[in-house]
Amino acid sequence: MYIKKIILFIVLAGLVGGGLFAYKVYNAIFTPNTSFNNEEAFVYVASDATFEDVKGSLDPLLTDMETFEQIAERKGYSANVKAGKYAIKKGMNNNEIINTLRSRNLPIKLAFNNQERVHDLAGRIASQIEADSLSLLQAFQDEKFLSDNGFNDDTKLSMYLPNSYEFFWNTSAAEFRDRMLKEYKAFWNASRLEKAKRLNLSPNEVSALASIVHKETAKVDERPKVAGLYLNRVRKRMFLQADPTVIYAIKKSTGNYDTIIKRVLYKDLEVDSPYNTYKYIGIPPGPITMPDISAIDGVLNAEKHNYLYMVANVQNFGYHKFAESLAQHNQNKVQYIRWINEQNITR
Structure with missing residues (x-):
């Protein structure tokens, strides 16, 4: 009888102990373990991050780091950290947090606008993804990559x-650079390539001309007209005489891309650069900025007209006055010169 009592006690103790253990494990796995009040918090895990790094990022967000670590080890996550951006939602338990960190890498919306140099692009992209600006710049300027894909130092932009x-x-x-190449090839589809061919221009030449159009007018609806003007000049072997190319040539020659020039002076037209379209006939060797898609399509779908000259329209700011003859252009120019002098813009 005594032995039976001992056995019964041991069984009961085992059941209680097992129950307590199971309860403890259940709590460790399924009890909410977040300490923040917002609906969600984001965790960024670097490609070379260790489990200790992950714990450091999570520490301000969790109520109980010990139970998180225990479950992470049991589920094998501590030895298999995954890089990425993850959303930890309020009220998540350790099981949900670890499942998120293992398989729910969130995509981000990356955007960039019109940069004048790949140096500027590298800085812009580095602020949005893990890659730093130096590694991005090296990828952008890789000579073999450029040569293999039909670009050079002038056209890489x-x-x-x-x-x-x-x-x-x-x-x-x-990976970013290669994805951009893929996007570029998708953009230059058969239709756009055919339009470029009809203009007797390569895609790189279209982009270079589009960059001038982009700088000359911010009005999307005016870009095909401006493009038509420059194409007329290209066909007639005239100087393009685009002020934005002079400004770019000055920046490139001085290395100071922060230079602000609101008024191009006659002395500026003498800068010796293949980008100075007052000194060199034809399209510059590369873009002076990244043109918008609307500017590229503006060139590919340029208006057919006989305009060869244009000047800013001070009666309708943002747009231009166009002329077929130099005499008419000079008349249009009088108003602009008067206005710019009244604004006391000397540089």
């Missing part, structure tokens, strides 16, 4: 089309 794209935060520099 053409490959990047300002827009919004979906990426993972832990995208590498080479």
Whole structure:
């Protein structure tokens, strides 16, 4: 009888102990373990992050780090950290948090606008993904990559089309560059290539001309007309005489891309650069900025007209007055010169 009591006690103790253990494990797995009040918090896990790094990022967000670590080890996550951006939602338990960190890398919306140099683009992209600006710049300027894909130091900017794209935060520099090449090739579809061919221009030349159109007018509806004007000049072997190219030539020659020039002076027209379209006939060797898609399509779908000259329209700001003859242009120019002098714009 005594032995039976002992056995019964041991069984009961085991059941109680097992129950307590099971309860403890259940709580560790399924009890909410977040300490923040917002609906969600984001965690960024670097490509070279260790489990200790992850715990450091999570520490301000969790109520009980010990139970998180225990479950992470049991589920194998501590030895298999995944890079990315993750959303930890309020009230998540350890099981949900770990499942999120294992398989729910969130895409981000990456955007860039019209940059004048790949250096500027690298800085812009580095602020949005894991890759740093130096690695991005090295990828952008890789000579073999450029040569293999039909670009050079002057035309490399053409490959990047300002827009919004979906990426993972832990995208590498080479992955970003390669994706942009893919987007570029998709953009230059058969229809656009045929239009460029009819203009007797390569895609790189279209982009270079579009960059001038982009700088000359911010009005999307005016871009086909401006493009038509410059194409008329190209066909007639005239100087393009585009002020934005002079400004770019000055920036490039001085290395100071922060230079602000509101008024191009006659002395500026003497800067010796293939980008100065007052000294060199034809389209510059590369873009002076990343043109918008609307500017590229403005060139590919340029208006057919006989205009060869234009000047800013001070009666309708943002637009231009167009002329077929130099005499008419000079008349239009009088109003602009008078206005710019009244504004006391000397540089």
